[in-house]
Each structure stands twice: as structure tokens, then as C-alpha cells.
Amino acid sequence: MDDPPPLPLEQALDTTGRTWTTGGDGNWAGQVAVTTDGVDAAQSGAITRNQTNWMETTVTGPGTLSFWWKVSSESGHDFLGFSSNGVEQSGKISGEVDWTQKSYELTASGPVIVRWSYSKDGGNSSGADAGWVDQVAFVPAPPASAPLATTGAASGVAGTAAAVAGTVSANWADATVSFEYGATTSYGSAVAVMPATVAGSLPTAVSATLVGLQPLTPYHYRVKAVNNIGTTYGSDGTFTTRATLAGDLDLSFGTGGKVTTPIGSGDDLGKSVAVQSDGKIIVAGFSSNGGNDDFALVRYTAAGALDPSFGTGGKVTTDFGSGTDQGYSVAVQSDGKIIVAGYTYNGSDYNLALVRYTTAGALDPSFGTGGKVTTPIGSSTDVGDSVAVQSDGKILVAGYSYNGSSIDFALVRYTAAGALDPSFGTGGKVTTDFGGGHDYGYSVAVQSDGKILVAGFSGNFDSYNFALVRYTAAGALDPSFGTGGKVTTDFGSSTDYGVSVAVQGDGKIIVTGYFSNGSNDDLALARYTTAGALDPGFGTGGKVITAFGSGTDQGYSVAVQGDGKIIVAGYTANGSNTDFALVRYTAAGALDPSFGTGGKVTTDFGSGNDYGRSVAVQSDGKIIVAGEAWNGSNTDFALVRYEGVAAPVLTAQPQSQTVPAGTNVTFTASATGTSPSYFWRKDGAFLPTATNLSLTVSNVTRAASGDYSVILTNASGSVTSAPALLRVLVPQRVEGGTNLHRLPDGRFQLHFRDPDGTLASDLTRLEIHSTTNFTGAGTVWVTNTTGLSIINGLIRFEDASSTNLLRRFYRVIEK
Secondary structure (H helix, E strand, C coil): CCCCCCECHHHHCCCCCCCCEEEECCCCEEECCCCCCCCCEEECCCCCCCCEEEEEEEEEEEEEEEEEEEEECCCCCCEEEEEECCEECCCCEECEEEEEEEEEEEEEEEEEEEEEEEECCCCCCCCCCEEEEEEEEEEECCCCCCCEEEECCCECCCCCCEEEEEEEECCCCCEEEEEEEECCCCCCEEEEEEEEEECCCCCEEEEEEECCCCCCCEEEEEEEEECCCCEEECCCEEEECCCCCECCECCCCCECCEEEECCCCCCEEEEEEEECCCCCEEEEEEEECCCCEEEEEEEECCCCCECCCCCECCEEEECCCCCCEEEEEEEECCCCCEEEEEEEECCCCEEEEEEEECCCCCECCCCCECCEEEECCCCCCEEEEEEEECCCCCEEEEEEEECCCCEEEEEEEECCCCCECCCCCECCEEEECCCCCEEEEEEEEECCCCCEEEEEEEEECCEEEEEEEEECCCCCECCCCCECCEEEECCCCCCEEEEEEEECCCCCEEEEEEEECCCCEEEEEEEECCCCCECCCCCECCEEEECCCCCCEEEEEEEECCCCCEEEEEEEECCCCEEEEEEEECCCCCECCCECECCEEEECCCCCCEEEEEEEECCCCCEEEEEEEECCCCEEEEEEEECCCCCCEEEECCCCEEEECCCCEEEECEEECCCCEEEEEECCEECCCCCCCEEEECCCCHHHCEEEEEEEEECCEEEECCCEEEEEEEECCCCCCCEEEECCCCCEEEEECCCCCCHHHCHHHEEEEEECCCCHHHCCCEEECCCEEEECCEEEEEECCCCCCCCCEEEEEEC
């Protein structure tokens, strides 16, 4: 017997009167074996590897399309999907998925082609290797109406930022969405949301990040949705920002405090960061051009956006030839020109490489040859790892050089024009051997007296130690430092790598890096006296070791804050990948409990490896860390900015006071937070000379009465105290025109005016004291605060307790 003919798709899909088309590498057809309604359904035709078949029809939008579908396929390889007008919609299914109902809103007006496709890749087959669809229904949209808007909860509330959320239903007329926010229900500010436009009728989640907020401040917010029918507001939501903490991500920077920048089509690695005097941020490193690497330089605005006035869209790449060129360190000259040091491959070996750029990112033709300099030092590999600019404009590059049998520290000095400085070392070059192994210079710093420090590590492949050298301004080893100008420091029985050096304001020297604890690496830090001895007042015998967890932790860059605290940046392994790591120490080498969590902060950019390589402290105390982050297929430049100082938090408010005229009054506030500034106000107006922790008002008069408050501010935010009311008591203010009357009901009524007419505008400043027996100093007075009124410019007091009294004594007190 022959098989029954396939059912028409119109019948199998329960769409009477609708025209269907099928095609591709095999047709869909109706059948009765696999269904959701027990009657019939459509099934994909048989296909093989790298083939697809489909069925489609046309509906008139807008409206909602619903259907049931099922698939039996090789999971993750062969898929049943849905598209409208050629655009694949989310939610395709694969593997063994039983009957599931699905619906899509089709927001386009007019004809919409809807298609179901079953497709296979080049791999194997699994299961029944087919897809099924049943019970297709299309419901046209009702007439459009004003949107619906619901305000959700705030989250991630920090000192200067918060995330707000809500839901919006567009009701079939595309709606533009925003959030309004402010200190009152008048709001006053607005921010766009993600997504900015909502279509269809289903509730869509919307969100936004509010930045630039004031710490410790209550805020109101609501979601707003507008379509061509009307405007709808969500209900009022509230949150209060917390105090800004040192180590918080600066949410006003980039996206949530972070920035990533792709430069080429491959890996882009950020190695060094510097902050210009105008607050713009420079990151140097290298970028893959598809065949090798080139120097890469990016400039950002102070807000973390690419600077369009620099290079091409904020980016510059520089090649020295056909080989690999890698930039490792950046410095900014006093005239704003930018120096990047690294190395270049010349076809047979590596040479130190140096580039100078103009403030706009162009190669500086007045430097070297067309803005570039290359320098061979030894017989083979010569690498520049660190650059510094002296106060006289000469340029120092430190790194290492292969001498034919081992590797030595290398230091080169150039004139401001890029020529080797003949007054330095031998023809502008210096190499230093610690003896018995390889010596790698990684970081250079210039002391205030012009002497030069280079830090790195020295030893053999299985045992390196921190290494530090000090040179005179002429490039000779400084015999007053360490042993003949050299110092090595051992942290344990294994390898210790010094990577970065910084000089404190008192001349002491900080070197950071990492050491092997036997199973992984921990961040390591050493401090030396100006003579090169380990500083016994720092950590344990001049050394500090810090672990973030049970994995590898490496320090790559150190900076000293203006208050003497020490910042170290690097990375830490979290068990599955690596994250940026940042640590702050006190001047004594203890973890700073006011920073992050117990002195430590980690930051991830996603699910891949993120490496912090360089740190800089801005003039406002905020901390910049640069490095690279994995984007899912390769690495990009990565940049993070952290709050460096805690916003002030009031721990004691100024207190209200009531005093007699002539008194000296002092208001005092106390607060936590780094170096806050104080600004006192009276009745909302700033007092120009009142900028100290305390405010003293001497020999007060009635004019000194009012509300006093103080604003405390620093780089991370500000806080305003509650007003403290000062009341100055001025007795016997009543003058001329005073009358005392007996009312018909027997009560006394007092009429008077004050000399300057100010009391009449604020009767709360008056107290009427009364007594029936005046005995001088021992008189007992009763305070009356009611019964006051203004009649024809006179102040009137009706004494409710004086009925039928023969006499009454009064006194008026101005508060």
C-alpha cells in the first residue's frame, strides 16, 4: 500500500486560508505522527550536513504570532529557528526539546514574512534529526494607546552613582524611555535608558545608571515613557547614596568605571599609563597588525572617552619596519609631548626603540629620525622597559641588554632632540652586571637630586632576587648606595621579581613585584632607605608580602600618593581566570583598612583574563590602572578608575544654641574622609572667611541670629550638615508707643513696636514673660508664646490668663 500523501501545511499548522511556501534543501510537510494537538503538525524534510530547509507565510503586522515547536537534533549544532522579514529572532532551539509554546511580537506595519528553518552544520546527526511546528496563530494588534510605565527598585547604590530600573509597555506605539531624577519630586535631571526605545506591547525591562550624584544624599527617580498617543510616568522611587569609599569604582568614568579599547584586529595590550596636566589619560602598549606588533598609543578624556583630537579617533599606531615593535612605557614631557619606549625587531635582533609624539598624536619630526629612535646596546637583544623625563628635558630609558653570554641592566640617556647624550655613561649608554647570572632592568625613576634608580631582578632562571641600582646624574654607579651602587633583596628560597620603582617624598624608595611562595606567586613590596638599606620601619624588616587568595598574585606597578600611602597594581588569579588587582598600604607598609576590602580591590571585565599593568594617581587623588582585558576572542586595552579618597562623612553635626547678646559662639563639626575642605554658611549664604573645622562668631548681636551650616567637600564628594539655629536673646527691645489696655472681658492687651520693624515679620522670635508680682531679681516670670498678632503695624499680645487681675507686669524677650 502506498504512503498517504503529505498534508497541506495550511491544514497541518491550523491556519485555514493562509498560503504557505516551503523550500531550501528539502520541503516541510504536514504529518500526523508527531503533533501537539493530537491531530497533525508540520515536519522539516530530510536534509544532510550543511543544509537547511524552511517554510514561510506572510502576515500583516503589527500583531502577535504564537506557535508550538519541537526539535530532535544534535545539541548545539543543528537548530530549529524563527525569523521575521529575514531577521533571525532569539530563542532558537537545539538538542532534544519537547513541544514548547513560543510567541513573538511583530511590530512592523504591513506585510511581514515569517519563516521557520531547520539547519544542520557539517557534523554528525543525532535523534530524529528534524523539527516540528504546530498550531500557528496570528492576532492583529489592537489600536495603539499610551504606554504603561512601572518604576522598579534602585540597585548598586554607591556614593556618586546608582542603577535604576523599571518596565515599560509601549502598547503598540513605539515609546521613547528615560529616567527623571533629582533631590526632590520636581526631579530636574533626566538620563537615557537601555533600551532607549520600546516597541510592541510586552513589558520590557529598562535600566539606567545615574552618575555625578552627591554622597549621603536622598534622591527621587521615576521612569518616563512617551509615544505618539501620550506620556506616562512611573511611580516615585527613592534611594540615598552612601558615602564614597576609597577603592570604589569611579562610576563617572567610562562605563561603570571601566573602559576597553580595541585597536587592531588582534591582541592589543596596554602596558603603561600617564596622566596629562589637563587630566587627559595616555595609555601605551602594542597592537597586533595581523602579522606582527606595532607601538600603540591611546588618549582618553578625563571622563574615559576616546579623545577625537588625538591621532585617529583617539588612537595611534607606529611601526619601525616589517618586524615586531612593542611599546612598554610612556611619559609626558612638560611641554605636553609624549614619549613611548620599548623595542623593535630589526630582522636579526632586538633594539631599544623610542618614539616622541606631538600633543595631537603625530610623530614629532624634531625628534630622532621622523620622531623615532632605535638604539643597539649589546650584541643581541636590547629591550626598553621604562622611560622617564628629567627636569632638564633629557630622556632616560631603562631595560636590559644581552652581552653575548648573559643579560645586564641597561640605561640610556638621550638629549631632548633624541640624540644619545655623550655626557652620560659611555656614549649615552650604561650597562650593569650583578654577577653570576642574568640581570633584567624593568623600571626607572629620577630622584629630586638628579640621581637615577633602576629596579628589576637578578639571578638565575630558578632563583631571582629583587635588584636595585642607583646611578649618579652622569651615569656612574653611586658608591653611597648599597654595595657599590647595587642592592639585591631575597624574599624567600625561590624567585623574586622586582618590576616597578617609585620614590617617596622623603627620598625612601619603594620597589614592587612578586615572589614565588613555593606553589604560586604573591605580591611583594620592599622599601629602602636613601642609602639603599631595607627600611626596618616598613612591613617586616623592610618587606611586605600580600596574597589575595590561593592563586597567583603579581604586582606590576607602584605609585605613592600625596599623603604617603602606597598603591600597587597588578593582577590576581580567581580560580578560573585573572582580574585586575589593586592594593593600598599605609606609609608603614600595613594594608590600609580604609581602602576597598581590607586594603584590596579586584576588578573583572568579563569571564576571561584581565591583567593590570600600570598605575597612576591623578591630582584629585583618583587612581587609574591600565592593562588588558579578554573580549572573548582576543585582548583589548583596558582602563579602570577608582576613587582614591573617601568622601567626607559627618560624625558630629553643629548644634543649635540660644545665647545672650555679647556672647562668643562657636559651631563645630567633625567628619571622616580624606582632607575635606570646610565652607560655612549663614541662612544659605557662604561666609567668605569661614573655611575651618570650627566657626566662631564673636560678641553676637541680634543680627547674628539665623541658621548656620557647613559643607564638607573633597575629590570624592561633599556633604552638608543640618542647620544649627543661633538665637540671640536681646531683652528690653520694646521702645516708644507701648500701651497696655484692659479689654471688656477683663483681660490685658499689650501693644508695642520694635525699633527696626524686623520682629513684626517673625513673631516666633518673641517671648512675652508675665507676672502678677514683681519683686526684682527674684520675680517668677511665666513664658507666653501664644496670643501674638500684628495689627496696623503694631505687635499685639492678648494675655488669656489675665482676666480680672488688678495688675500685671510684662517683659518682652527677643530670641
